[in-house]
Amino acid sequence: MEEFMLNDDVFEQILDFNHKDLTEEQNLLIDKLVLNEELKLRYKYNGLCKECKQPKASHNWCHCKFQQNFKNWTSGNHEVDKFIQKIQLKTISNRNVLEWIEYDRLENVEYLVKGGFGTIYEAIWKDGWIDRWDFENNKWIRNPESNNFMMVMEYAKDGSLDNI
Numbered sequence: 001m002e003e004f005m006l007n008d009d010v011f012e013q014i015l016d017f018n019h020k021d022l023t024e025e026q027n028l029l030i031d032k033l034v035l036n037e038e039l040k041l042r043y044k045y046n047g048l049c050k051e052c053k054q055p056k057a058s059h060n061w062c063h064c065k066f067q068q069n070f071k072n073w074t075s076g077n078h079e080v081d082k083f084i085q086k087i088q089l090k091t092i093s094n095r096n097v098l099e100w101i102e103y104d105r106l107e108n109v110e111y112l113v114k115g116g117f118g119t120i121y122e123a124i125w126k127d128g129w130i131d132r133w134d135f136e137n138n139k140w141i142r143n144p145e146s147n148n149f150m151m152v153m154e155y156a157k158d159g160s161l162d163n164i
């Protein structure tokens, strides 16, 4: 996957702009400086993250928040870790966030069905889905009411994550 990033020089030039209310001149400058369309759109919709100096992933968070947290979790499987990380760095909607959930964050775990790729259980996730990043208090805000169950794949012995 090709990565497009703003360089520091561009960041400094557009840092003080109000991304929601750009002047015509500022718009022209951005068109000149930010050639990648996706990056440009992300900037215009979401503005800049002052920490990583890149356009935020959404109005409410930045990909760097996931990246900073990579060292704090592991599924125990390198391939699964890489897959989840890749999704986290691409997602621009809180409806599409993929996370590794430790078993102790689940309750009322119940067997559902055994399929070709593993055994599926139903459970209540105590924390709930990510809603947004709290830039003031430096933490995720979650919505435990947003969904009251999820499915867990116990193992994917013969499945491959490469094709997903």
Ligand SMILES: [Zn+2]
Binding pocket: 049, 050, 051, 052, 053, 054, 062, 063, 064, 065
């Ligand atoms: Zn950031």
